[in-house]
Amino acid sequence: MSNVGLQVRKAVPSIDSVVADYAVGYIQHVSNSTEDIVLAQQVNIDQEMNFIKELLVNAGGSVENVNSLTETIAKQLSSKLSDNMEKLALTGDTSKRLLDINILQNSSKRDINSSLALLSASNDIEHTGRKMESRVDKKKLEKQERKIAKKVAKRNNKFVQYEASKLLNAKKDADYDSFFLEINPLDFGSSAGKSKDIKIDNFDLYVGDGQRILSEASLTLAYGRRYGLVGQNGIGKSTLLRALSRRELNIPKHITILHVEQEIRGDDTPALQSVLDADVWRKSLLQEESKINERIAEIEKLRSEFDEESNEVKKLDNEREDLETHLQEVSEKLTEMESDKAESRAAGILFGLGFTKETQNLPTNQFSGGWRMRLSLARALFCQPDLLLLDEPSNMLDVPSITFLAKYLQGYKSTVLVVSHDRAFLNEVATDIIHQHSERLDYYRGANFDSFYATREERIKNQRREYENQMAYRKHLQEFIDKYRYNAAKAQEAQSRIKKLEKLPLLEPPEDDKVITFKFPEPDKLSPPILQMQDVTFGYSPEKLLIKSVNLDVQMDSRIAFVGGNGTGKTTLLKLLMEQLRPLSGFITRNGRLRIGYFAQHHVDAMDLTTSAVSWMSTAFPGKTDEEYRRHLGSFGITGSLGLQKMELLSGGQKSRVAFAALCLNQPHILILDEPSNHLDTQGLDALADALTNFKGGVLMVSHDVAIIDKVCNEIWISEDNTVTKFPGSIYDYKNHILERADIAGVVRKH
Template sequence: MLSVRDLSYRIEGRPLFEGANVTVNGGENVGLIGRNGSGKSTLLKLIAGELQPDGGAVQVPTNSQIGYIRQEAPAGDKTLLETVLAADTERARLLAEAETAEDPNRIAEVHMRLSDIDAHSAEARAARILSGLGFSDAAQQRACKEFSGGWRMRVALAALLFSEPDVLLLDEPTNHLDLEATMWLEGYLRDWSGTMLLVSHDRRLLNKCVDKIAHLQAGTVTTYQGGYDRFEETRREQLRRQQHMHEEREKERARIQRFVDRFRAKAGRASQAQSRIKMLERMQPIGEVQEDKAVRFDFPQPDELPPPLIALDHVDVGYDPKNPVLSALNQRIDQDDRIALLGANGNGKTTFARLLAGRLQPLKGKMTTPGKLRIGYFSQDQADELDLGHTPVQHMAEVMPSANKTQVRAHLGRFGFTQEKADVAVGNLSGGEKARLLFALMTRHAPHLLILDEPTNHLDIEARQALIEALNEFAGAVVLITHDPHLIELVVDRLWIVADGKAKQFDGDLEAYRQQLLEQRRAERAAAKRQQDAEKGKADPGAGKPAKDDGLSKKERRKQAAEAREQTKQLRNEAKTLEREIERLNEKQREIEAKLADPKVYNGPTADLQELQVAHGKVKDQLARAEDRWLELQEQLEAAS
C-alpha cells in the first residue's frame, strides 16, 4: 500500500499542499486530476523521492520498485531496442554475470533466475512496446541520438513500461504521442496489473484505465471511486447537495436572527432571544460552493465566404521537389467542415497542415483559395517564438497595431485573460496560459479556417471542455491534429487518414478507425509469425513441407484436425459465453441510463441516485473488460487457425 499522510509542501513560501492525504492500495490504478498548477506533477515527484516534503510523510512498500520518467530523454549510440532492454537492470546484470561466472552452482542459479523473469522473451516484449508507441522494426535498430526530443521521450516511456515497476508513475504520458500510439497505450494501461498513479487530462484514458480518481484542489486530495465520468457525476451531485445545505442553513440562521432582532428588547421574550443567540453561535456554517473560475474560449465569428475555402488539385507538398512528403492531394474544405487528420507521427499530418495554412507552397499541382480567406494556425512550436519578457497585452498590441488598448484587452478576455493576468510576463505564464495566448493571437482577425496542431497538450480537462464548446460554436471550418479522442468525437464530423504519402477520407467514425488499427496490428503480428516460421523452415527444410508430404494418412490428418479443433473448443466456448454476457451488459447499461435520464431521480433520495451511479460505473467497467477479453480470444483463435 502506498500512503501519503498529512503532506505539506511549499514553493517559494506558497503552500501547495496542506495536510493532504491519499492512500493507494496494491494493484490499484489511480488517476490524479486537478487544474493546472494544483500540484499533480509535484505530488508524483514527492512520491518518487525527487522532492522532499516540508511536513507529513510518503510511505512506499519496502523493496518496491518505483517507475518514473525523469526529464532527460535517452540519447547516445545505443539503439532504441538496446535502450529499452537496459531498463530491466536485473536482466542486464544477470546476463553479464552469466558471461563471467565460473562457479557451476552460481551459473545454475543465474540461469534459473533468468528463466523466472522470462528473460528469453525480453527482446520480443521490448519490440512490441516500441512498435505500439510508433517505432517500426527498422527504427528500433537506430541509435537514440538520431531522434528528436519528442521521439526520445517515447523511448523513455517504452523503457519505463518494459521495466514493469511495482509502482508506475505517469505524468501526461500521451503528450508526446499521436492518436494511434495513444490508443495503443490505453489498451496497455488497461491491462496493467501493478499499482499506477496517472496524471492525465485525457478523459478516455481516465475512464478506461483507472479504478478511482484523486482530485487535487486547494492543497488537499479527495478520492472518488470509478473513472472520470463517474467522478464528474458524483462531484456534481456532492456540490449540489452542499449548496442546498448551505442555503437551508442560511435560511435557518436568518429565521433565528429575525426572532432575536424582534424580541431581544422585550422583557417577556428576552430569555428566549438569548437562547437563540447561543443557538446561532453553536451553528456551524456550511460553506457555499466556491468553484474555480471557469476557463473561457470565445473564437470571433467570421463573415461567410463562397465555397470552397480551399481546393487542392493534384497537389504535391514537402521540402524536396524530388521527394514530396505527400502527393496527388485532391481535397476541398468548406466553411462548415470539421476535419481531423489521423495517422501516425511522421506520416505528414503537420506538413499537410502547413500547406493548408500557407506556410508551405505546393511543389506541384494547384491550390485555390478565395482572396479574402483568413486562416488561424495553431502549433505548439509557436510558443517558442513568444518573447518571454513581453506581456500578453504587448504581444497582442504588436499584432493589432490599429486597435486601442480596450480592444486589445477585450480580445484577450475572450480567452480568459483578466486585466491582472494580461500584464504578467509570458515567461511567468503556465503552459496552458501560453496556449491560450496563442489562441488569442491566431484569431485576432476572425479567421474563416482554424488549423489546430495538438492544441490540448498543456490544457487541463476544464480548458479542453471550454475549447470543445468554443469550436462547436465557431461558424468557420476547423482542421484538427490531436491525440485527444474526446476532442475528435465531440467536434469532428470528417476523418482524413494521412499515410503512405496520401491523404484520404475515412468512411467511418473514430471507433471504426480504432477497430481498423487493431485489425492491422493483428495482421502485422500474424505476418511476423509467418516470417519467423519461414525462417525456421529455411533452417529446417523438413519444417516447411506441406501436409500432404508429411507421410500421414488421411485418417491421421483428420485426427490431427479434430485434436486442433478440440484445443480451440474452450476458446470458442468462452467467446460465445462472452458474446451473451456483452449483450446482457449492454441491455443492463441501457436500462440504467434510461433511469438516469429521468429528472425525477435527481429529486428523490440521494442514496437511490448514488446507487444508480455506482451500478452504472460497474456495468461500464464490466462491459469494457468483457469486450477486451473477447478481442483477445478472437486473436488467439485467428492465430490457431
C-alpha cells in the same frame, strides 16, 4: 580528527549550524577514507581541502582563518594517509580483485558485488570519482544555502551567482542507472507477503518557492488500481508526481517506482537496446552474472598452480563456493523477472508506440524530441515498476499510439498514477479518480472521468443545497434572537435559539470552478471556393513522397479532423494549406480574401517569453491599445495581472490561451490547428470545444484528443499509406479500425 567541529566554529564564528555540521561530516568522512586500505589510494587531500575551503569562505569565514584551518587538517590527513599507504605496500592492493570475498561476504545476505553495493547505497554526493554518504537534512541545507547566497551578495555589494553545495546538485547530474538504483535499490531478499499498497497520511507538500500545494493531505494507492490525477493547470499535480518519484514522500523501499518525466538523451544506442537498458536491475544482474562466471573460471586456473592441500586452494574453494551461491541468487532473480523474454516484450511495446522493425534499430540520437519521449514511455512500460507515474502521456502520442497505451495499461498488473486531461484516455484507463484542489486530494473510487465529473457535479449541488439551507436556518434563528433577545417574555426562547446557533456545524461554501470561456470572432462571409486541394503530391524529395494525390475541399462550415500515426504527413498537410510548403504537383487554390488563423504545435517557440502577453501581442500584432489587448486576452481566460506578467511565468495551458487569442486577431475565416489540446486542463478543453463548435468559420485540426474530435468534428480524414482520405465513420469507429488493422490487442495480450 578530534575537536574538528570546534576548529571549524573558531575559524568561522558566524557559520550556520547546518553548514557547520555538513563541513564537519565531510572532513570526518575523508578522515575515515584515509584509514581504509582500499579507499586510501583514491584520496586527494588537496582537492578535498579546496572544496572545504570554498565552502567555509562562502559561509562567511575569512580567507586567512580558513586557510590556517585547512592547512592544519591537511597535515593530519596526510600523516594518516602516509601510514596507511605504507600498510598498503605490505598487504597488497585488494581493490584490483574482481570480487573480494572479505568485503562482499560480511553476512550471508550481503553477498553482492561492490559495484552494485555502491550503486544501491543511499549516496548523496559525488566528488573526485567517489560516492560519499551524508546525513545532512537537505531541506535545511537548501534554506541555509539561500541565506549564505544573500550574505555573499551583501558582502560584495553586488549580485553574485552563488554555487550551491555539491550535496544539493548531485542528483541533477546523476546518470539514469545510478538514479534508478538509488530510488529502487536491488534487494535479494524476498518481498513476498509485503503489501504494495501505499498510504501516506497527513503530509504537506510545497513547490520550490515555498508555496504550499497540499496541506495535511492523505494519499492512498491500492496495488493494482489505475488512478487518474486531475485538477486545474498549476494546482501542483506534476509536483506531487515528482515528490513520489524521488521518495520525498514516505514510500516503502520494496515498492519500485518509475516516472516518465522527460525525453531520454540521444546517443548511438539503438532504440531497442535503449529500452532493454532501462531495466537497470536486469542490466546490472547480467553484468554481475558475467563477472562472477569470469571469476569462477579464473579460480579454476589459479587452483592448478597450487598443491591440492594448500591453504591457497582452500581459500579459492571458499571463494568459489560463495560466488556460486550468489550466482544462484542472481540466476533466480533473472528468472523471476523473465529476462529471457525481455527482447520480444520490448519490441512489442515499441511497435505499439509506433516504432517499426527498422526504426527500432536506429540510434536514439536520430529521433526527434517527440519520438524520444515515446522511448521514455516505452522504457517505463518495459520496466514494469510497482508504481508507474505518467505525466500527460498522451501529449506525445498520436491516436494509434494512445489506443495501444490504453489497451496496454488496462492489462497492467501494478499501480498506475497518471496525470491527464484527455477524457477519453482516462475513461478507458482509470479505475479511480483523484481530484487535486484547494490543497487537498479527493477520491472517487471506481470512477472513470465521466462518472467522476457527474458525481462531482452532484456532490457540489448537494453541498450547495446543504449550505444554503443552513444559511437560511441561521438567518431565521438570528432574526428571532435579534428581535427577542431583550424581551422578558421571549428571553428564554431567545437563549434556546442562541444555543442552537452555537451548536450548528460550520459549513464552508462549496467552491465553484472558475468558468473559462473562449470566443473566436465571427468572420465576414466568403463565396466558395474557399480552400481546395486538387491532386496534391508532396515530398521533401521526389524519391520519398509523404502524401500523393490528395483532394480536399474546405468550406466555411467544415469541421475536419486529420488523424493517423506520427510521421504520416498530417502537419505537412497543414503547412501546404498555409502555403509554408509548395506541392511537387497538383494545385492549392484559395479565395483571394481568405484569412487563416494558424495554431502551431510548438507555438511557444514563436513567443518572446521574457515579455508580457500584452507587450508581445502589441509587437507581433500592432494596431490596438493595451486595454484592447487585455480585453481580448480576457476572452480566452487570461484575466487580471496574467496579461501583464512575463509569459515564462505562465503555465503551459495559459501560454496556449495566449496563442489562441493571438491567432484570431485578424478575424480568420478558417482555423487550422495543430494539436490544440496539448497543455489545456479540463476547463480549457471544454472552453475550446464550445468555442470551435460555435465558430462561424471552418475548422481543420490535427489532434490526438478523441473527446474534442468527437465533440467538434463531423469529418475524419486518415493520413496513412502516403495519402489522405475521408474515413466513413466516427473517431471511435477509427479507433476500432486501428485495433483490427494492427492487431494491437493481440500484441498487448502477448507482451
